[in-house]
Amino acid sequence: MYREKIDVVFDDGDSILSRILQQQQSDASRAETLPPEAYNSDSFFRLEEDKVFRQDWLFVGHESQIAAVNDYFTLDVVGEPLLILRNEEGIAVFSNVCLHRWAPIAQGSGNSRSFVCPFHNWTYNTQGKLSGAPSMNQVQDFDRQQCSLPKIRHEVVFGMIFVTFNPHAQSIAQRLSPLSERFQRYHFADLVTAYTLDYDCPYNWKMAIETFMECYHHAAVHRNTLEDSFPGRLSSIKDDGPGWTICHQPLRKNGELSEILTEGLLPFTGLNDEQMRYSELVLLYPNCLLSLNPDRITISAILPISTTATQWHRVVLVSQESARQSDFSQTAERMKHGSVAIIDEDQWINAEQQRGSRSRLARPGRLSHLETTVWHLANYLKTRMAE
Ligand code: FES
Numbered sequence: 001m002y003r004e005k006i007d008v009v010f011d012d013g014d015s016i017l018s019r020i021l022q023q024q025q026s027d028a029s030r031a032e033t034l035p036p037e038a039y040n041s042d043s044f045f046r047l048e049e050d051k052v053f054r055q056d057w058l059f060v061g062h063e064s065q066i067a068a069v070n071d072y073f074t075l076d077v078v079g080e081p082l083l084i085l086r087n088e089e090g091i092a093v094f095s096n097v098c099l100h101r102w103a104p105i106a107q108g109s110g111n112s113r114s115f116v117c118p119f120h121n122w123t124y125n126t127q128g129k130l131s132g133a134p135s136m137n138q139v140q141d142f143d144r145q146q147c148s149l150p151k152i153r154h155e156v157v158f159g160m161i162f163v164t165f166n167p168h169a170q171s172i173a174q175r176l177s178p179l180s181e182r183f184q185r186y187h188f189a190d191l192v193t194a195y196t197l198d199y200d201c202p203y204n205w206k207m208a209i210e211t212f213m214e215c216y217h218h219a220a221v222h223r224n225t226l227e228d229s230f231p232g233r234l235s236s237i238k239d240d241g242p243g244w245t246i247c248h249q250p251l252r253k254n255g256e257l258s259e260i261l262t263e264g265l266l267p268f269t270g271l272n273d274e275q276m277r278y279s280e281l282v283l284l285y286p287n288c289l290l291s292l293n294p295d296r297i298t299i300s301a302i303l304p305i306s307t308t309a310t311q312w313h314r315v316v317l318v319s320q321e322s323a324r325q326s327d328f329s330q331t332a333e334r335m336k337h338g339s340v341a342i343i344d345e346d347q348w349i350n351a352e353q354q355r356g357s358r359s360r361l362a363r364p365g366r367l368s369h370l371e372t373t374v375w376h377l378a379n380y381l382k383t384r385m386a387e
């Protein structure tokens, strides 16, 4: 099954792509990984940016992060600084690049009725219109009324905000509609943000997603944490579609509910006994990761920065009743602490994986049935990149 090493210059993205397109996509039991070059080539990364990230829908955050009028947050998506805000009309997404000399206008998150560029004080309102530009009165043919930040197309699906740079992309709401029952089950429309976590990952974006989407690594990487209650060998992958794939992660047999529930949170109402005993890991291609648990939801935006650098934007959501509990701030603090411990374990192994994948001796590896989601992501990429 192992093919020869790609016989090309290390950084030839087109050759890597043509080799990838020859990998079979029909039989999971014959699945192998993408070639390691796909995680190390700058020119292949640029192809991914052009053919995937600039064409498809990208998750950027949850509407509860900007619950009040004038709330905003910022992030960079494939090199595009974005300003995501709520104005009187609802949610809007703008380019966060000043029309003067390109400094990003807003930083971080907060609540503001206007945004003043930190370079020369040009000022924009929440409609994206330039409302002030000092000392520009001697400039010919400059009409600030005509100046607006470019607006980015977006859709909100069950509270999740998606953007696309492709004016022709098919509606994401339509694509995700087969998952609506699942989103309703976890009360997606009524969730509130418990906390957010942003961190840098020193590895390729696909490694971040693949590791999140399989439990095969629990027995090694998380042997002292997740593996006890969620043994990787019990996980299963059976439910994928053109826009997503799902890994089912059950609680161990005879495990206590306290092992899956978080002290201080109330479980979502309406879940049956079986639904109380599993979590689901969902990938909405290409960059949205969800973890659906009986009492909390994690939604992550995986934001590629370069071939070996990725930004992870993580939002943890709970029900409004949970957030109203008197000790909620301590509960949120404890949850954050617990997830950082697991994140550190994954950060370490993914950085190691990146290091190993640079080897000229590394080849595509065979995948366990517990890793079919890794193959699903590869197949999604092949389909998008063949277009
Ligand atoms: S770059 Fe924004 S005001 Fe000059």
Ligand SMILES: [Fe+2]
Residues within 6 Å of the ligand: 211, 212, 217, 221, 222, 346
């Ligand atoms: Fe992990």
